Amino acid sequence: MNDLTEQMKVCLASVFAFYLKTHNFHWNVEGPNFPQYHSFLDGLYNDIWESVDKFGEQIRTLNSYAPGSLSRFTTLSVIDDQLNIPSALKMIKELEMDNKKLIEELKKANTLAEKSNAVGLANFLQDRIDTHYKHDWMLRSIGKA
């Protein structure tokens, strides 16, 4: 169960970092297609945000404490911080790559959950993987030159 708990913490921190970056890009994106980018990113960050709480609660269900500080998230997350304001297209490309990384981490957690017979958690993770595949489709399609 320990590996699963640790992997879930990596997922929580990475999902939170991805959420924050998406919201950051929603605020700061610029260019002639601003309305489309701004509103697409709104939908994206809202979906990710809604999932954050569930990751924390699943960790508590596994009888561990959920990390909830920026320093812990920085240590645990696989998503790199973006301190600059990239162009709109570069933002989308970066989110596409981050989302792919996230899918890999969610898959690792799912494999561990299945091994531990944590059926509800595996269901939750599979739903999230599916949703992130949908995000991959959209990010890929927007980012196609």
Ligand SMILES: [Fe+2]
């Ligand atoms: Fe907004």
